Amino acid sequence: MLGPRAWGGPCGQARLKASADDFCVTEVLNLELSGSGEHVWLLLEKREQNTEAVARLLARAAGIRLRDVGYAGLKDRQAVTRQWFSLHLPGREDPDLSSLWSADLRLIEQQRHQRKLQRGAHQANRFAIRLTDLQAERLQLDQRLQTLSRCGVPNYFGPQRFGHAGQNLFEARDWAARGALPPARGKRSRLLSSARSYLFNRVLAARVADGSWQQILDDDCVAFSDSRSHFAASRLAADDPRVKALDVHPTGPLWGQGEPPVDGPILALEQGIAAAEPVVCTWLAAAGLKQERRILRLPIGALTWHYPTADCLQLEFTLPTGCFATVVVRELVSLISSPAGELDSEH
Template structure:
């Protein structure tokens, strides 16, 4: 499956040129931005860890062994890629005892902060992710890049799930379709979770692609379900909501379906569009429903906060920006440049 099969059309035109992403881990830096006051006491040891050449599950295994606890006692807020320099939060449930996990530190892992708290860290607990990205081997017109970046500052980008969500050449989608056609669920929990997430993300991207194609991905339409950037609640767009100034401020957005059980709450043309996409992928939708997932929503438009850029050298573009939890930096980069392959493998980052 190609990128266009997995994502959809770009919103702001053809890429401004070419560049390479993640020639080294330091070219892709991401920090979890936490907005929780930690108590300093409690059953859970919270650790802020900087890692490189390790994925999140690698760190979970290291911490579990060092603390002598089951893997399930180690929690984290979000998944971070191996080929990157990242700082993220973990917590270890160690009631009634002190533990020393400093032995896990190495050239690949540093503990930046350790403190106690009364609760474990939950998935999506952090407020946002802060990115510092260097695009190297840049071949592009700087004036075009500046114009594109200013446009992104004002209007955001389509909130696609990145191609990395779907496996190499869409292999996870094909696997999910195979399971859905047989109405089978993988017995391994991690495989089942990955394929269900893949199927949901694929259907959402199809909905978003249709909205990008008709130009309505950043506009509220009658019958839309609107939601705020950091909210899971939503409300129906009637005539007066179409004029809400928060739409222009990139704080309020139209949303798309994350498929599951229950009736679509959208109305009018929006309902027709989402139902049409679901009908085109009926086996996947039935499979998600039978797996027990419930209808949820995801913003169609991705606001890119605190976006800035510079050129450290003639062939490098450095970007800095913040994104809401669960959104992909590659969705931003895709609207700027086409990515060159690294080691003959298409670059992808799970953020």
């Protein structure tokens, strides 16, 4: 479901997530909480806990509806993650949640705020990843890491998006063929996202293959790393330093209703991929999704690394929301015994 690598074959192999402590994620919120309001915000550290399952635990313990629990994004189950949740409690005191806390679920911070925590509200995610059972030549790895830090990687949706053995995409195709949507909201969202992600990955794969994934072409539509808005490449100067600085990037389509904001060869490429998947594209538009764009090039913020032992590589870096740490790892090594079903979303 992913396309070609950008920087050559793997430098070796390693194991990802031999234990939950090998994969740590911290949300970067970049928001000042007011200290008062109808919503209680909780920063939790969870170990091998599913985000949605924790939301249900919080709703039950606080005596509120699940819809009144907010979180910015889904985080990995097989990991140690720090993320925010909000509870809507108008006119009520802070609930006693002490019965929930354990070695696997810990309260770090609690504050009041006026608003619910919305999906995608965090600015970025900070990752600390340990690759174990490493079998690779260190000089080659160091050179590759320097390239990734300087140039970024293709911003593929990771295999987590498609489910174990691609099951989400298979189900999405089945529903699309019937022209119907799953009645359950969570499943509907998951399958629509999988289909959109697959089409985006195909466009990105084509541009990695022809070398244009990190070039801004005349007919491109571009966007900044941390913005959902986009604009025509013609508005950029040919020597705009923000392109080289990895602040602004070419984009690819997230399918839905509306006309693509690109032209020429870029439009021909995107329409060609859509034409190969007419049933899926029609299904996405009929579901009410609007055309959106996603950056093709993924900048890796504050990348550092070291080797705690001869067979272990420790990585730390920051990625924008909605991006996948596993596509960074993929440009370094192939993974030993890491089934896709063990990799959850990194949003």
